[in-house]
Amino acid sequence: xxxxxxxxxxxxxxxxxxxxxxxxxxxxxxxxxxxxxxxxxxxxxxxxxxxxxxxxxxxxxxxxxxxxxxxxxxxxxxxxxxxxxxxxxxxxxxxxxxxxxxxxxxxxxxxxxxxxxxxxxxxxxxxxxxxxxxxxxxxxxxxxxxxxxxxxxxxxxxxxxxxxxxxxxxxxxxxxxxxxxxxxxxxxxxxxxxxxxxxxxxxxxxxxxxxxxxxxxxxxxxxxxxxxxxxxxxxxxxxxxxxxxxxxxxxxxxxxxxxxxxxxxxxxxxxxxxxxxxxxxxxxxxxxxxxxxxxxxxxxxxxxxxxxxxxxxxxxxxxxxxxxxxxxxxxxxxxxxxxxxxxxxxxxxxxxxxxxxxxxxxxxxxxxxxxxxxxxxxxxxxxxxxxxxxxxxxxxxxxxxxxxxxxxxxxxxxxxxxxxx
Ligand code: GDP
Ligand code: IMO
Ligand code: MG
Numbered sequence: 001x002x003x004x005x006x007x008x009x010x011x012x013x014x015x016x017x018x019x020x021x022x023x024x025x026x027x028x029x030x031x032x033x034x035x036x037x038x039x040x041x042x043x044x045x046x047x048x049x050x051x052x053x054x055x056x057x058x059x060x061x062x063x064x065x066x067x068x069x070x071x072x073x074x075x076x077x078x079x080x081x082x083x084x085x086x087x088x089x090x091x092x093x094x095x096x097x098x099x100x101x102x103x104x105x106x107x108x109x110x111x112x113x114x115x116x117x118x119x120x121x122x123x124x125x126x127x128x129x130x131x132x133x134x135x136x137x138x139x140x141x142x143x144x145x146x147x148x149x150x151x152x153x154x155x156x157x158x159x160x161x162x163x164x165x166x167x168x169x170x171x172x173x174x175x176x177x178x179x180x181x182x183x184x185x186x187x188x189x190x191x192x193x194x195x196x197x198x199x200x201x202x203x204x205x206x207x208x209x210x211x212x213x214x215x216x217x218x219x220x221x222x223x224x225x226x227x228x229x230x231x232x233x234x235x236x237x238x239x240x241x242x243x244x245x246x247x248x249x250x251x252x253x254x255x256x257x258x259x260x261x262x263x264x265x266x267x268x269x270x271x272x273x274x275x276x277x278x279x280x281x282x283x284x285x286x287x288x289x290x291x292x293x294x295x296x297x298x299x300x301x302x303x304x305x306x307x308x309x310x311x312x313x314x315x316x317x318x319x320x321x322x323x324x325x326x327x328x329x330x331x332x333x334x335x336x337x338x339x340x341x342x343x344x345x346x347x348x349x350x351x352x353x354x355x356x357x358x359x360x361x362x363x364x365x366x367x368x369x370x371x372x373x374x375x376x377x378x379x380x381x382x383x384x385x386x387x388x389x390x391x392x393x394x395x396x397x398x399x400x401x402x403x404x405x406x407x408x409x410x411x412x413x414x415x416x417x418x419x420x421x
Pocket of ligand 2: 011012127128223271272
C-alpha cells in the first residue's frame with residue numbers, strides 16, 4: 001500500500017495537476033482534502049486540456065475512484081459544471097466520484113463577503129480569488145457553516161435563515177445588496193438534487209481501502225506557503241495545505257502517509273499579495289518574459305521570481321518530503337544565466353524563513369548564486385541523461401539543497417512530457 005501526498009512546495013501553481021494526472025495510473029483512489037475552487041489545476045492529456053477546480057486531477061485514470069474529502073469546501077455550481085464538463089469530455093465520473101457529506105458549502109454570501117472584505121482592506125488586501133474561501137472556512141470553524149448533511153434533514157432551512165439574518169446585516173453595513181431567503185433556498189435545493197448521487201460518507205471507503213492495501217494519491221490544493229499556519233500570514237489561504245491536512249480532511253491517519261511528493265517549479269510564482277523575496281520586477285528581462293503565466297482560476301497575471309531554495313528546503317522539512325517532482329525545467333532553456341536564492345540575510349545576519357513573519361520576509365535580502373544556463377530545447381528529452389549537463393546540474397543542486405531526491409522532471413505541460421529518473 002502507499003498513501004502518496006502530492007504537495008506544492010512554493011506558493012501554488014507548481015504543476016500539481018499535471019503531476020497527479022501522470023501519477024494516477026497506479027492509484028486506486030485519487031483525492032482532494034483541502035481548499036476549494038480557489039484551486040486551478042491544469043491537466044493536458046488524451047482527453048484534452050482542463051483547468052480543474054474541485055474534482056481530483058487523477059480522475060482521468062479509468063480505474064481510479066475520486067474522493068472529495070470533508071476538508072474541501074464546495075461551491076455546488078462549480079462542482080456540477082465540472083462534473084458535466086468531464087462527462088462531456090468522455091471522462092465518465094458517475095459511480096466513481098464520491099463527495100463527503102461533511103464538506104461545507106460555499107454560499108452566495110461567502111462570495112459577496114470575500115469581495116467586500118477585500119475592498120474594505122484596500123491596499124492591505126490579500127488578493128484572494130474571491131471565491132468565498134476565507135468566509136466559508138471562518139463559518140466552518142465558527143460553527144456557522146452549512147454542510148451537505150444538513151439537506152438530509154430539516155437543518156438546511158433553519159441554518160440558512162439564521163445565517164442570512166446575520167450575513168445580510170454585515171453585507172448591508174458594507175454597502176452590498178441583501179440576499180433573499182427563498183431564492184438562495186431554492187437555488188441550493190436544486191444544487192443538492194444534482195449533487196446527491198455523488199454524496200457518500202467516505203469513512204468506510206477510506207478505512208477499507210487502507211486495510212486492503214490500496215494506493216491513495218492525495219492532491220493538495222494551494223502550496224505550502226499559503227498554509228494558514230506556516231505560510232506568509234496574513235497573505236495565505238484559509239486552509240491547512242501541509243500533508244497533515246489529509247488526516248483531518250479525508251480521514252487518513254498520519255501514520256499511513258508513506259510518500260510526500262513535493263511539486264517544485266524550477267522558478268517561483270505567486271498570485272495575489274504578500275512577500276516574494278526573489279521577485280523579478282524588470283518586465284523587460286528575459287526571465288520575466290519566460291516565467292510569465294496566467295492564473296488558472298482568476299486569469300490574473302502571476303508574479304514571478306527566481307527559484308528560492310530556502311522556500312523549497314523549508315517545505316521539504318515541514319512536510320517530510322520524500323521525493324521532488326521538478327516542473328517547468330524547459331522554461332529555463334535559453335537563459336544565459338540563472339539566479340538561484342540560496343538563503344536570506346537580514347541586517348548582515350543569515351535568517352531562515354521561519355525566523356521572520358510575512359512583513360519581515362518582505363525585507364530579507366536574498367543571497368543569490370548564479371548558474372550557467374543551456375540553450376537547447378529540452379521538451380523532447382526522455383531521460384535524465386539526455387538533458388544538457390547544466391540542466392542536470394540545476395536539478396542536482398535542488399536535491400542537494402532540499403535533501404530530497406528529484407524523481408520526476410517536467411519538460412512540457414503535457415502528461416508525457418515528464419522524465420522519470
Ligand atoms: P497547479 O495549480 O499546481 O496544478 O498548477 P497550474 O496548473 O495552476 O499551473 C501550472 C502551469 O504550468 C500550467 O499551465 C501547466 O500546464 C504548466 N506546466 C506544468 N508542468 C509543466 C512543465 O513541466 N513544463 C511546462 N512548460 N509547463 C508545465
Ligand atoms: P492552486 O491549487 C495560487 C492565493 C490567492 C491569494 C490567497 C488567498 O491552483 O495552486 P483565497 O481565494 O484562497 O482566499 O486567496 O491564496 N491562492 C492561490 N494561489 N494557486 C492556488 O491554488 C491558490 N489558491 C489560493 O491568490 O493570494
Ligand atoms: Mg493552479
